[in-house]
Amino acid sequence: MNAWISFFLRYIFVGIIGISTIIFLVPTDKNKQRALTKLTRDKLNKQLDFGQLAAMITSFTDNSGGGDLEAEQLSDNTTENLTSIKDDDIQTNPNNTSKTSTIQNTARWGIVSSSKASYYTRKGKFLGHLSPGTALNIVKITQTKKGSIAVCRPFKQSSSDIILINPKYLLFHNSDINNLSKELEHLYVKQAQLTAEIATIKKQKAKELRSDNPHARKYAINKKEYHDYWQKVKDLTKKRDAATNAKQLKYADKLRLMKGEDIIIANNLKQVKSDYYNWNIAHPLPENSDPKVNKLLTELDKIGNIILSVE
Numbered sequence: 001m002n003a004w005i006s007f008f009l010r011y012i013f014v015g016i017i018g019i020s021t022i023i024f025l026v027p028t029d030k031n032k033q034r035a036l037t038k039l040t041r042d043k044l045n046k047q048l049d050f051g052q053l054a055a056m057i058t059s060f061t062d063n064s065g066g067g068d069l070e071a072e073q074l075s076d077n078t079t080e081n082l083t084s085i086k087d088d089d090i091q092t093n094p095n096n097t098s099k100t101s102t103i104q105n106t107a108r109w110g111i112v113s114s115s116k117a118s119y120y121t122r123k124g125k126f127l128g129h130l131s132p133g134t135a136l137n138i139v140k141i142t143q144t145k146k147g148s149i150a151v152c153r154p155f156k157q158s159s160s161d162i163i164l165i166n167p168k169y170l171l172f173h174n175s176d177i178n179n180l181s182k183e184l185e186h187l188y189v190k191q192a193q194l195t196a197e198i199a200t201i202k203k204q205k206a207k208e209l210r211s212d213n214p215h216a217r218k219y220a221i222n223k224k225e226y227h228d229y230w231q232k233v234k235d236l237t238k239k240r241d242a243a244t245n246a247k248q249l250k251y252a253d254k255l256r257l258m259k260g261e262d263i264i265i266a267n268n269l270k271q272v273k274s275d276y277y278n279w280n281i282a283h284p285l286p287e288n289s290d291p292k293v294n295k296l297l298t299e300l301d302k303i304g305n306i307i308l309s310v311e
């Protein structure tokens with residue numbers, strides 16, 4: 001009995017020593033952690049120029065694959081809205097009388113004018129993306145619970161299965177596609193490809209940091225800090241799960257000490273992101289300020305005039 005009491009007391013004693021060691025030797029002062037974070041941010045601010053920060057923020061946006069990176073305002077929910085379409089969802093919409101809808105509803109064919117035009121089976125299964133310049137026979141434009149849908153068949157493949165595509169990805173025509181001259185067919189394809197290219201460049205430009213925005217540099221630095229924090233959490237978690245005994249405790253302690261910093265970092269990013277986008281809204285760029293876009297628009301207008309003269 002005395003042996004059990006002695007063992008128990010020794011166990012308690014060792015536990016107290018261990019806890020005391022952690023308390024006194026492991027830095028848990030949140031103020032020190034915040035000071036260290038600020039020091040790191042200041043060093044980053046001095047070491048990296050705006051171009052490097054802009055490249056980093058673009059890289060984080062283009063390669064984001066997990067929940068640890070904040071999402072930019074560039075997501076397109078159109079694809080999700082087109083899924084799970086059933087036969088009984090498809091019905092005409094007689095109440096839609098807008099000019100665009102009238103053109104669409106009387107169109108006999110359309111041509112893809114987007115660089116990423118998702119298309120689906122009649123049942124809503126995602127099939128992939130159609131290339132700009134792809135011609136489609138229009139069966140009808142319908143209104144579903146999930147929005148407007150173009151019900152189509154690929155050109156020169158009338159026996160092919162019906163596909164569904166969002167009308168916004170198409171340029172519509174009411175001519176007889178089977179009687180098109182090679183010249184006009186080529187012009188329509190070029191017109192659609194240029195339209196897609198212009199939209200792609202504009203979308204890419206929207207992703208880039210505006211160097212004239214006074215909040216841009218701070219936004220890039222805070223975003224990198226956010227990215228680095230969650231990358232470190234991911235790495236430490238992986239090491240902790242792969243380790244055992246003392247090493248596992250070591251990585252677990254490091255993760256524990258990082259708790260709370262995520263809230264501070266996220267709030268900082270949220271605030272500066274709001275400042276950045278609000279400034280952009282208040283100071284819009286001039287329309288068509290990009291030389292490359294202007295050149296493509298000139299070419300697009302030229303092709304449009306040729307089409308009008310040939311039709």
